[in-house]
Amino acid sequence: VRSRLPAVGTTIFTVMSALANECAAVNLGQGFPDFDCDPRLLDAVEAALRAGHNQYPPMPGVPALRQALARKTEALYGRRYDPEHEITVTAGATQAIFSAILAVVQPGDEVIVLEPCYDSYVPNIELAGGVAVRVPLRADFGPDLDAIAAAIGPRTRAMLINSPHNPSGRVWQRADMLRLQELLAPTEVILISDEVYEHMVFDGQLHQSAARFAGLAARALVVSSFGKTFHVTGWKVGSVLAPAPLMAEFRKVHQFNVFTVNTPMQHALAAYLADPAPYLQLPDFYAAKRDRFRAGLARTRFELLPCEGTYFQCVRYAHLAVPERDLPETEFCRWLTREIGVAAIPLSAFYGDGREQRLIRFCFAKREATLEAALLRLARL
Ligand code: PMP
Numbered sequence: 001v002r003s004r005l006p007a008v009g010t011t012i013f014t015v016m017s018a019l020a021n022e023c024a025a026v027n028l029g030q031g032f033p034d035f036d037c038d039p040r041l042l043d044a045v046e047a048a049l050r051a052g053h054n055q056y057p058p059m060p061g062v063p064a065l066r067q068a069l070a071r072k073t074e075a076l077y078g079r080r081y082d083p084e085h086e087i088t089v090t091a092g093a094t095q096a097i098f099s100a101i102l103a104v105v106q107p108g109d110e111v112i113v114l115e116p117c118y119d120s121y122v123p124n125i126e127l128a129g130g131v132a133v134r135v136p137l138r139a140d141f142g143p144d145l146d147a148i149a150a151a152i153g154p155r156t157r158a159m160l161i162n163s164p165h166n167p168s169g170r171v172w173q174r175a176d177m178l179r180l181q182e183l184l185a186p187t188e189v190i191l192i193s194d195e196v197y198e199h200m201v202f203d204g205q206l207h208q209s210a211a212r213f214a215g216l217a218a219r220a221l222v223v224s225s226f227g228k229t230f231h232v233t234g235w236k237v238g239s240v241l242a243p244a245p246l247m248a249e250f251r252k253v254h255q256f257n258v259f260t261v262n263t264p265m266q267h268a269l270a271a272y273l274a275d276p277a278p279y280l281q282l283p284d285f286y287a288a289k290r291d292r293f294r295a296g297l298a299r300t301r302f303e304l305l306p307c308e309g310t311y312f313q314c315v316r317y318a319h320l321a322v323p324e325r326d327l328p329e330t331e332f333c334r335w336l337t338r339e340i341g342v343a344a345i346p347l348s349a350f351y352g353d354g355r356e357q358r359l360i361r362f363c364f365a366k367r368e369a370t371l372e373a374a375l376l377r378l379a380r381l
């Protein structure tokens with residue numbers, strides 16, 4: 001078969017989860033919680049199903065959910081998006097990002113991605129006929145705005161950013177966003193802002209949504225995911241915010257991509273969003289897990305990287321007492337899964353050149369018992 005993506009295999013998340021299952025390892029690889037969502041959200045689903053919300057919703061999404069998103073965005077980020085023309089419900093962030101790219105990128109257009117980056121971005125750009133221009137993040141995974149400035153040229157059509165950042169957990173500062181806003185001001189570059197971890201920012205920092213900045217919001221598609229926020233990654237419901245002319249283009253693609261998204265889940269999410277407590281409490285919930293997990297890791301020979309947000313903790317394994325510390329990242333992760341019984345994700349999977357830094361990512365969106373079991377096994381290294 002003539003491949004459209006000859007260099008692409010099965011995603012590392014699928015590969016590592018399959019290996020973790022096969023080896024009965026503790027799965028700290030693929031990012032998903034091993035605990036259930038709030039029972040009230042399940043009650044809301046059942047109520048929606050029983051109320052007969054079982055047919056196609058309107059193409060952009062259930063109105064009550066779009067209205068709830070408009071209220072939440074205005075309360076949190078100070079910008080009013082019109083639910084009728086500026087908010088669309090998507091089949092998770094993955095579809096939102098792909099449809100956004102298909103809507104704005106034409107063959108030959110350049111799209112800037114900041115590496116390391118989520119593994120769907122570059123294949124999405126290539127499927128749209130675009131050219132990914134990879135700009136490295138700084139060594140501390142913050143944005144290198146001089147390098148971004150140097151990468152912007154006459155063919156640059158769009159740019160993808162992601163804060164809080166998967167895999168590093170780095171969080172962009174207000175000054176970073178202001179500088180980006182200034183850089184993009186003289187251009188027509190469209191910003192696709194992947195904010196799926198918006199409610200996992202720790203230690204009193206604020207999530208610097210593109211929606212907060214008038215000059216960025218005017219050119220941005222802002223992507224969120226209910227899967228992350230409400231512990232329901234399997235529901236695959238997300239959303240996009242954008243100014244009306246940009247959203248009109250997004251919806252042209254969306255309507256022929258999925259057309260609409262699961263109706264009862266949208267009604268349930270709309271009802272559940274009436275109470276802001278679940279997402280306002282999320283930073284404390286995950287910061288507590290992060291702190292306990294880091295305290296455990298600090299007793300091992302893994303070197304901890306900072307974690308300002310997301311539910312990911314990166315570590316360097318270069319100083320372990322075992323000879324496997326010299327393995328490349330993917331092989332190290334396979335060994336860790338098979339022999340030690342803990343699955344992780346190699347950071348090399350987030351780079352186009354697959355670079356080796358002896359860095360791996362653990363997901364700590366897990367029950368205490370799961371994290372304890374993993375730490376017990378890692379302590380042997
Ligand atoms: N972007 C990033 C940075 C992610 O980590 C993920 C999923 N883990 C997604 C997008 C996709 O989100 P969803 O599951 O809602 O499709």
Ligand code: GLN
Nearest residue numbers: 011013014029030031166
């Ligand atoms: N985004 C999640 C992660 O980074 C997993 C999503 C997926 O499996 N594609 O682990």
